[in-house]
Amino acid sequence: MADWCQMWEALGLNLEAHDQLLNALPPIYQEVYLDQENRPEKMDYFDLVVTEIHGLRIKELQDIKSNGGKIVGTFCVYVPEEIVLAAGGTCIGLCGGVDVGADEAEKVLPRNICPLIKSFMGFKLSRICPYFESCDVVVGETTCDGKKKAFEVLSDFTNVYVMETPQRKEESDRTLWFSEVKRFKEMIEDLTGNKITEEGLMEAIRKVNNKRKALQRLAELRKADPPPISGKDALLIEQIAFYDDVERFTQKVNELCDELEERVKQGVGVVPKGTTRIVVSGTPMAIPNWKVPHIIETSGAVIVAEELCTGLRYFQDLTPEANGSVEAMLKNIAERHIGIDCAVYTPNTERAEKVARLFREYGAHGVVHYVLSFCDPYAVESYQIEKVAKKENIPLLKIETDYSQEDVGQLKTRVEAFLEMLKG
Numbered sequence: 001m002a003d004w005c006q007m008w009e010a011l012g013l014n015l016e017a018h019d020q021l022l023n024a025l026p027p028i029y030q031e032v033y034l035d036q037e038n039r040p041e042k043m044d045y046f047d048l049v050v051t052e053i054h055g056l057r058i059k060e061l062q063d064i065k066s067n068g069g070k071i072v073g074t075f076c077v078y079v080p081e082e083i084v085l086a087a088g089g090t091c092i093g094l095c096g097g098v099d100v101g102a103d104e105a106e107k108v109l110p111r112n113i114c115p116l117i118k119s120f121m122g123f124k125l126s127r128i129c130p131y132f133e134s135c136d137v138v139v140g141e142t143t144c145d146g147k148k149k150a151f152e153v154l155s156d157f158t159n160v161y162v163m164e165t166p167q168r169k170e171e172s173d174r175t176l177w178f179s180e181v182k183r184f185k186e187m188i189e190d191l192t193g194n195k196i197t198e199e200g201l202m203e204a205i206r207k208v209n210n211k212r213k214a215l216q217r218l219a220e221l222r223k224a225d226p227p228p229i230s231g232k233d234a235l236l237i238e239q240i241a242f243y244d245d246v247e248r249f250t251q252k253v254n255e256l257c258d259e260l261e262e263r264v265k266q267g268v269g270v271v272p273k274g275t276t277r278i279v280v281s282g283t284p285m286a287i288p289n290w291k292v293p294h295i296i297e298t299s300g301a302v303i304v305a306e307e308l309c310t311g312l313r314y315f316q317d318l319t320p321e322a323n324g325s326v327e328a329m330l331k332n333i334a335e336r337h338i339g340i341d342c343a344v345y346t347p348n349t350e351r352a353e354k355v356a357r358l359f360r361e362y363g364a365h366g367v368v369h370y371v372l373s374f375c376d377p378y379a380v381e382s383y384q385i386e387k388v389a390k391k392e393n394i395p396l397l398k399i400e401t402d403y404s405q406e407d408v409g410q411l412k413t414r415v416e417a418f419l420e421m422l423k424g
């Protein structure tokens with residue numbers, strides 16, 4: 001790795017705390033990723049991205065900023081990245097998947113709050129995240145109560161803009177969300193100094209659609225038995241989708257899919273044919289939160305789909321590529337987003353039905369419902385998932401956990417018992 005210290009210093013990072021974070025990553029990555037057997041060769045690009053997670057990509061962001069570009073940080077798949085791209089900006093996902101910085105976060109947040117919220121607050125307050133420090137604006141949303149209130153606190157420490165996301169999917173909610181998307185477009189135009197044109201917006205929609213199509217292609221290939229790639233590797237790619245350059249990422253995912261197609265043709269899998277297949281559903285898993293997938297895949301099963309925002313919820317639907325006015329395209333963007341079945345909606349019956357459909361489509365043997373501690377929307381919605389699972393005879397394991405490693409042994413025991421039951 002190149003010496004990026006000067007760059008980190010210029011960004012105002014707390015170098016000592018940042019070193020601790022960076023030093024912790026390589027051994028974990030070695031164990032969780034590099035020690036896997038029979039990985040596709042084209043994973044080398046994604047390994048490089050992780051190795052350079054605070055290096056090369058941050059340098060790219062600084063170069064973009066030196067040339068007048070603006071960086072927009074986000075925490076939710078509802079924030080329309082197409083609009084940021086159309087104005088010449090760059091979108092970066094800021095959700096944190098690690099509890100470094102939790103002590104700082106607990107100075108301004110209650111202890112018992114979702115680890116994802118605590119993580120991003122901790123990153124900001126401890127000054128250990130170069131992505132955060134590169135942002136010209138961070139965009140929050142009113143999805144869940146914890147995030148909504150945390151953005152009020154965060155606005156004391158950085159430039160925060162909040163989008164009002166609806167709670168229901170009625171006509172009045174669609175009208176509200178459409179007006180929020182238009183207000184967001186105006187903010188982005190002011191920030192970048194660039195007016196969004198029809199051509200620019202159409203081009204941005206195509207680019208983001210292409211990224212989603214590449215991820216859909218990857219998802220389809222995992223239906224094969226044996227699957228040509230591990231669930232952990234697929235999750236890693238879905239996590240990287242939120243902060244890599246859109247076009248390069250799309251190309252690299254497609255190159256990987258070319259290799260995976262060959263593997264499928266030749267019957268080459270990452271695990272033996274007939275290995276127990278699991279669909280994971282629930283709260284997003286932000287990088288480097290690989291705890292539960294690692295437990296599942298080192299207990300003799302393979303994950304074949306993620307019903308998560310770091311998964312299908314992000315890429316399952318495309319924005320229509322119909323030419324028209326900017327207003328018409330914004331409407332299409334807003335409608336695609338309101339179709340996302342996040343647990344913050346009420347009612348949200350389509351999500352439980354989708355989990356059952358994924359279970360069948362991906363030839364799964366069981367579903368693991370994963371909830372981050374203190375995430376009320378997903379914890380309460382596990383009732384709906386359980387109801388559908390019972391009705392459709394889908395074996396279900398419910399897991400609630402946080403970012404600590406303390407419960408790994410206990411979780412492993414439960415996962416192993418569940419997989420044993422599936423074999424029986």
Ligand code: SF4
Nearest residue numbers: 075076077143309342
């Ligand atoms: S789970 Fe809901 S609030 Fe969280 S990123 Fe996904 S859509 Fe946004």
Ligand code: SF4
Nearest residue numbers: 114116144146283375
């Ligand atoms: S995981 Fe749940 S509580 Fe945490 S930010 Fe997402 S929706 Fe909110």
